[in-house]
Every structure is written in C-alpha cells, then in structure tokens.
Amino acid sequence: MRIIKLEPLFLAKKVLLLASFLIIPLIILNAEENIPLSEAAAKWKAVFSYDPLTQTGYILRNKDLVRFKKSYPVFLLGKDNALHAEAIIDNSKGLFIPESTFNAISAYFEEKDKERTSHFRIAAIIIDPGHGGKDPGAIGEFGSGKDKFKIQEKDIALAVGKDVYSSLQEKWPEKSILITRNSDVYPSLDERVDMANIMELGINEAIIFISIHANASFNKSASGYEVWYLNPDYRRTVMDDKKSVGVDSQVLPILNAMLEEEYTTESIFLAKNILSGMKKTLSPDIPDRGLRAEEWFVVRNAKMPSVLVELGFVTNEAEARRLADPAYLKSLSEGIYNGISDFIEYFENRKGNPLH
Template identity: 55%
Template sequence: MNRRPLCFGRLLLVVLLGTWSLPLTGQPLSGPAAPAPTSAPANEPQSPTYRPDSLYPLDGLLAERQAALNFDPLTGIGQLLSGGDLIRFKLGEGLFLFGGSLISWLEPVRWVDGRLQAPGATLQAMGEWFALRRAERTALTSVAVILIDPGHGGRDPGAVGLFGSGSAAWQAREKDITLAIALELYRQLTQLWPDKTILITRTGDTFPSLEDRVSMANGLELGVNEAIIYISIHANASFNARANGFEVWYLNPEYRRTVLDDSKTEGHSQDVLPILNTMLEEEYTTESIFLARAIQDGLSAQVGGQTSNRGVRAEEWFVVRNARMPSVLVEVGFVTNEAEAQRLSTEAYLQKLTKGIYNGVVSFVDYFEQRRTPSTP
C-alpha cells in the first residue's frame, strides 16, 4: 500500500459542519486577508504560480486539488470541496468562509465569459489552504476507537456443527468461537494501545441485537481527526460438509445508503449534502476494503497452510450495511466441516486466528496513521 486515501470516514464531518461565524482567533476582519501561506509537504502537489491581478477560471484549482464545485446561480453561492475540506463564497463578494471558522476577505469570484473566474491571488490563497488542511489531516489523523463485535450469543448460538452420536456426540457453536477470539483480540489490542478506546459488544454469553451492536458503534462521539473501525467476527456454515476456510466481507460498493448523521447536518446547505454523502460512502468503502485485505493477509499468514483462503468479498450484511464507518465482517471457518470444527475447538487454533486478525488490524492502523515507527505486534 503506497497511496493513502484523502480522508477517513467520519472525519469529514468535523471540517464541514461549520456555520458563518467570526474567526476563532479574535482578529478583526479588515482589509484583504487570506489564510497564511504555508509550505506544502514533499508529496503535496505545488500550487501553480498565478499573477495576482489576472483572472483565471476555477477549473485549474478544481483539477489541481481534486476538488468538486457546487454552485447555485440563483443565490450566487458556491462551495468548493477537496478531500473533505470546504470553502464557501458568494459571487461578486469578497467574503470567503474557509472550513467552519475562518473568514477571509479576498478579491471575489466573478462570472466572466460564461464561466466562474477569480483573480490569481484568490486562487493562490484557496489552493494553499487546501494544501495546509490536507497536511494537518495527514499528520493528526488517528484511529481512536476499535469496536470488536463477536457475532450471536445468548439464545442465539449462530451456526452449529453437530458430530458423532451417543456418548461421543459433540458440537461446535459459532457464538462460543467468536467470543473466544473477540476476548483475546480485545486483550491484545488493549495491551498494545492503552491510549486508544477498544470496545467489545459482549463479554459473555449475552445477546445484543443487531440494532444494539450498530447503535453502539454509530453513537460514539469522536474528537477532531479521530476515526473508528468496526470488526464483526463470525463463523460459517454450509450444506457442503467439505466447505472450509476463512473470508472477510465488506459492504458492496453498489449498495446506496445515507451515512450522514442527521443530527450534525442541521443548518448545512442542502445542495452539498448529496455530494458529501457520496464522498463519505466512497471513503467508507475504500477504507473497508483496505481493512479487509489487511485482515485477510494476517489470517493467511497464520492459518493459510491449514485451511482455504476464500478471499475478500462484498455483501450487504446488516452490521456492515448500517455502520456509519469503515467496517468488515470476518468469517473464521466452517463449523459444519468436522475437521475444521475440531480445529475451531482448540485454543491453539483460535490463538492463530486471533493473531491473524490482530496483525491485520495493526497493519491497517499503522498504514492509516502513517506512523514513522510501526507498532510492534
């Protein structure tokens, strides 16, 4: 993995949900003032050189910063979105809102020759602010919360493999397997990252509903530049007694859903919400695929020689469909395959599965946070 997505999940909301307000610095609005120029990091595209007083189409800035433009010709209000960061402007007026708190006076955007154009100094200031925001997000972003969800429990045993007869009869229950793995994964991640919040949906033989599990994840409050990932652990079953192996699922990218939190969009422009929702969907899907692949690689390294690697797959499971964050569902093996059920009933094999998931999570978090010194598994 050598390329990092622009933003991560719910982090988008932190930047975008501001309102028109005075600068937080307390500095008065006087004269033409722009965000302070900064040097872009080495891997950041450099802004082109503009002549301050010459007019340029906005197209160049859109391409340079991979930005999207939303403009309402009736109100004259425009919004530029780049990597989750937002600049608002009004046609013909010099008041610009950068993010949710910084107001600046710049030479205005105008409608010239059938297109939106702005002076070079204005485009330079906007491009430099986008570069600064991306650099800050890259430097500060962290996976603050990891939610582990052992499937089933209580009155719901999940998949059950029944073998033998009479006094030799035995069974392998999904709810027991998933809980054993989840508890050990919780212990290891808590030990590795005492500064992160590691949560688990159940610690015993209880039955939180699917809605309860998802609500626990969606209801968490995150700080600025903090993110959460959701890992649901399950065991598989099949009418084919020879079916075996592990697989990791993420939400089908074709499935359309609303991922914006309604409580955090009040007062925000209705025009931009569909764009923002689509961006969030794409972010969640991208990060979920990366997380799924990392866990799949971890499992393959631990148990790939003992069972089948069934790959990374897309599906519309309830927990990944309704969680408003990057989320995956891990199937650790088939309880209906007697040989695999026997392995799933041993502590040694469950430890290997746990280690595989653990290594995948650590790999993903290190990649996402771009640590200078990777975590030691």
Template identity: 45%
Template structure:
C-alpha cells in the first residue's frame, strides 16, 4: 500500500471516461478462467485468477490489486443487473493476473476468540443431569471449543500464529478482544483471520441450531492506515471502502466454509440456521476477515445437553477447523488440502 502515490491521481484524470464498456464480465471472465464474486449491496466485486485478486467497484476507475497495489483502468458499469467492462479493463486485468507473485499470499495468524469469561458467564441454563442440577454456561463451552480448535490448528499449521484471546476463565472486554486482534503482527502478504465462538439463547425454548455471522455490508469502518496512502484526501475513502469490501467478501467465504464444516460434523444432531449478517462489536471493530459462530442454544434442553457433551464439542470444533482449513487452502491457492486428522 506504500506504493500508492499521487502519480495515480494524474493517471486517473487521463483515463478516457467514454471507453466502450460493452463486454459482459461474467461471460468473458469465466471463459478466460477468472472466478468472479459480486456483492450487489456494495456494488463491488472481486476477480481471482492465478493466485491473484483484483477488487473493483461499479463506476470506479481505481482497482485494488492483491490488497497492496492500485491500478487505474476503465470503470466497470452495471446495466440490467449485469457487469459490463471494456477491452482495456480485461487486458489490464489479464496483464496483472499473468504476473508472477513476488510473495505468495498466505494466512499468517488465526485469532480464536472464546466469547465471555470470568464475571461474564454469557448465556446459561440449569438442568438436571444424572440427578444433579448443573448450570450449563456459555463461557465454558466457548473456551472448550476454542482450545480444541486451537490445538488442531497449531498441529496442522506450526508455522502460523494461532492465538486465543483467552485460554482460561478470565474476563476480557469487547474492546480488549478487538485490540488483541488488531495488534497481531504478520508479514507482508499475510492475513489475519478472526474467529469468535459463542453459544445462543432464546425465550423460545424450542429454538435450536447453529449459525455463522459476518459483518453486515451496510456497516462502514476504517480498515486502512491513512499513513500508507498518499496525501490526496479523495483517494483514502475510495481505497478504504474497497479494502473493507474485500474483508466482507472473504468473511462471507469463511462463513460458508465453516457452515459446511459444521453441517458435515453435527448436521445430523442439530439444525443449520444459515449464514447471517450483523454488526457484532467484536466483528465490526476487527480490521480483518472475521466471523462469529453461534454453536447452539443453551435454552433448548436437548441442545444444551449436547453442548455439555465433550464428544459433541470435539465434533463441533472439528467442523470449524475443517472450514478454516478449506478457506486457507482457497486463500493460499495450494495444490491440495491440508491433511485433516
């Protein structure tokens, strides 16, 4: 991002604003081996090919390359809910995709946040188990799953930072959790993933199932350090918005992979409630791809007993692990999946 200098502003003014944008990006892109993602809410998209990512927005001439560099080309247009681009846009994109990466993209750190803890028990409910009244607490379930997940990830990825916001029954404020996340140091071309683990509760004792949340695309936050951008004040909001939308796209991908992993492991015993968007504090304040997982309802007796079962929690942790592995494989473009134990 340090290469973003005012020279690009000059290029921006020199672009032909009336370039013909009559090529369907979806049709042409898929034929040339591109994978295209589109978010209709933010009217932005991402193109992947040869291990590279290009982030674009409707009507914007600036595109973001591998989250690090910027390029100016013809602005894509949206007509009849279809994306149209010019030949120059495609030629510029192909030239970028055919470049050899100086450094491969990889996940440098995975932060696992066990929700609640200490004086904050989270959701809780008392049930009679084996003739004894036992209070099932969310904070305990979250910590057990976080530890199980952390152990698996550390075993499979010894070269990556696997960090737990807490590894004991201590209280951390929401701000402290996000500060831990945002202060993780990684190398160039390395990403940090934020996984927050929680358990649900409802006034309706029949509510059950697991779900994965990501930050609503309607929420706006600052994810880019202003010191890394040139002095032009008009450039910062454009780049910040594009990088934020990339985080949202990647968060949705992580959510889908984790949902698939959970469904494979506990789908026969619990119900998939789907992938949802919300403005959770720990998610909206984390400057990285991030998701929040609700493993089930302690207010539902049947599900609460499952969440109190070590074997069930091991399966849930495995499901989350498999989802993260699938995302890392996708993100790093490896030749094969990491071995799952």
C-alpha cells in the first residue's frame, strides 16, 4: 500500500477540475431546461400575460387557457383541470418555463386540438318559423271582392319551417332537431333564443339556428330571397358571465372576441350554403338578393352559428302568389334543407375555418 501525499495546490486543482465536470454540464442542462416564456408562447402561437403584482399570468392559445402563478407548481388548464408541473420562474432576465412543463402544456394544447378536430358534430338544429299567433308578420293584400287575395308572413314561415324541420329529422335521427313553434302560436323572441341557449352541448358539439321569415317593402317591385347573418362588426358578449367565474377579467374580452369571430365565420358559411341551396332548387328567374349582414335580435342573441332566411316579398303580387303555392314553398324548403345539409356535412368532416 502506497500512501500518496498530495500537495495542497494539486488537490485544489483536482477538486476544481472535478467540479468543472460536474458544474459545467449542470449549467448547460439548466440552460436547456428553461425556455424563456416568450419563446415558448411563440412556439405555441399563443399569447401570454403576466401581472408582477399578483405574480399570476395566463397563456392563451386559440380558446385554450392556461393560468399560472410564479414559482407555484400547479397550472390551471381551462376551467377546472390542474396540471402539476415545475413552476415558471422569474430570474433577472424574465420569465422562464421548465422544459418538462413546456412539454406538458404542449401536450395539453395538442389534446385540445385533437378534441376539436375529431368527430366535431352539429348536435342540434333549431328551426325558427318567424312570428305566429297574434303577430302575423308582413302581410300582402291584393285585389278586391271575390278576387281578394291575402297572404301572411307567419303562415309561409310556418309551412316552410315545418317542412325543413321534418326533412332534417328524417335525415339525422341522432341529432336534436327542434322547432320553436309548429302551430299558429307566438313564442317571444326570448323564448325562441332560450330554447337554443339552454341546450347542453359537449365540448365538440355545436348547435345551429335558422330563423325563417318573409319580406315586405314599400317598393312593390322588390322580390326575391336573401339570407342574413350577424354583422361581424357587431361585438356581442358570447360568454355567459356566470360561466366565466375565476377567469381573469382581462382574458374575457379576448375570449369573447375569439368566440364572436368563430360564430360569425360559421354563420356566414351556413348562410352561403343555404343561399346556394335555394338558388339550385329555385327557378333562375327568382332574384337571388344575396347574403346580408345585420344585427337581428334573434340572430344576435343566439350563441351559435345562426342565420335568418327571407323567403320572398309578400308585397310583390307575383311573388305573393308564388308564396301561396305549396309547390313553391316546397322548393324553398328543399333549398334551405339542402343548404343546411351541405353545411353540416362540411362542418362535421372538416372543422376549422370553413371559409378557407
């Protein structure tokens, strides 16, 4: 056995050398593991916000929200899921997210994307024949004596609405197909919209709302059909305040804007489909007045893709007489039904921005 007496300096060098092997990789490892949050957000194509006062923040990607508190190893995913992961830290250079946490949140976002793209379906369709009961809607009256001819919007809307409703029921027995009235009664506008808004929907489910009306004009020559959707410039509050308890107040406007955009896009797409469906079944000499954007009450308050169809003008005699013909109403309802069907088939097979 040989005893080697080490010189103190030599020993120090050895320790230093050993330490450098241990420490340098640690530093490198550390540098790899923590990603600046801004970089992580860019990778996710997300936005993030941090409030140094409360030391809380959020990461928002599409509609998926992740909330965090600095140095706290729990993240809130969406409304009620918790993720236990290494905390976001704040060093002198700003906020950093550990790589393992980055990966866990990436997995969450991917999962949410998958949920949205896989078997997205229209769970319910609500057909809303306008007016009814005490409210006849627009009225067209022509001639006199025994030639007197009168037509009411509420009757046309009901006939077409019921036909569209039963065709949809036949085609999609597994979907909830609802009609706001199937007789000459008057549900209030609130009642019509509530019927839609109280429906329980799964995360991948949507509901569409189609209101059916007929037009009137002082210009007796005005005729033709048109489809209305919500004006995209109109900012409605889509999210129910009650449902959003616990979400940062600053997040709500962002979420609202995004939901708004989504529904508007889908409403426009639904409106386009219905319009082209009608164009195909109606004779080419019936004027196609195109897509219109407005802030209709029924459409505005419906928190879903929703459109309003104007079948024609009861104030134009030739059109009023067409609208009194069951065969013409049948081609109108067929056109609407085909348009809704095309929309559903497209929507359920390819979720995303349907206009692109």
